[in-house]
Amino acid sequence: MTVQEHEIKSKPVGSVLVLGGGIAGVQSALDLADSGFKVYLLDRSTSIGGVMAQLDKTFPTNDCSMCILSPKLVEAGRHHNIELLMNSEIKEVSGSAGDFQVEILKHPRFVREDRCTGCGECAANCLVRYESQIPETESVREQIQGSELQKLDSILKKHEGDPGALIPVLQDINDEFNYLPEDALRYVAEILNVPLSQVYNVVTFYTTFSLTPRGEHVIKVCQGTACHVRGGARVLSEIERNLGIDAGETTEDQKFTLETVNCLGACALGPVVVIDKEYYPTTPAKIEKLLNKYKKSDEGEET
């Protein structure tokens, strides 16, 4: 036998059909394709990835599921031994082991797969339009009280016409009310014409925003590395002891809200505390005097 004949004989021959384009199907297709088989990867849906593509984390390690899955999807999509048969299903299987014939029904996609670049223009220009199925709801405006509505309107007017107005508007509302009331968020979403989910995305991303009422004075204690090694944790305990609350809580009289942050950008001064945007490099021993300053100034205002 010549070397060429040996190579041809030892190469895998035939083709394999893998059913299901989930993570198991994709991995099987890749393994078979890497072994030299021609692989047809068939799935009823219009894309590979399956349920795993819809997950955020994987059990039990809490790894990001897309970080595991997406390199495999790209590899499967580009592998020269893999042919994707999406939007397809099996009609009939005949034959016997080693010689199966499979009849596949491929549903129409209405786009040329070989020309599609995923630009989305076809969807934007589609002549078929669907009416929204979401029932009309009463405007949030009716549910907001007079003075609150006036404040919201003046904030929204200030940022009128600004395409990136969402964050500045939320900052102004947060400053005005000391937190972001639910009605205000729904009103902002309605007026700026952005989905409420997007508003909540922004609000929950930045720690500067609060969804619960805060105290008159907001105390932020830095727990970043630079402050931590210089006693940031002891400063926090001293404030908690003095005010009788834990981090994340507000005093009963609504005077102080205590929060922790990971860096206040003043590492050289650590440990640092910020009260109402005023920076204080401090120590546990100085806390009482510092807080008294705010307690007394409030008492002075009341008398």
Ligand code: FES
């Ligand atoms: S770590 Fe505290 S200010 Fe940077």
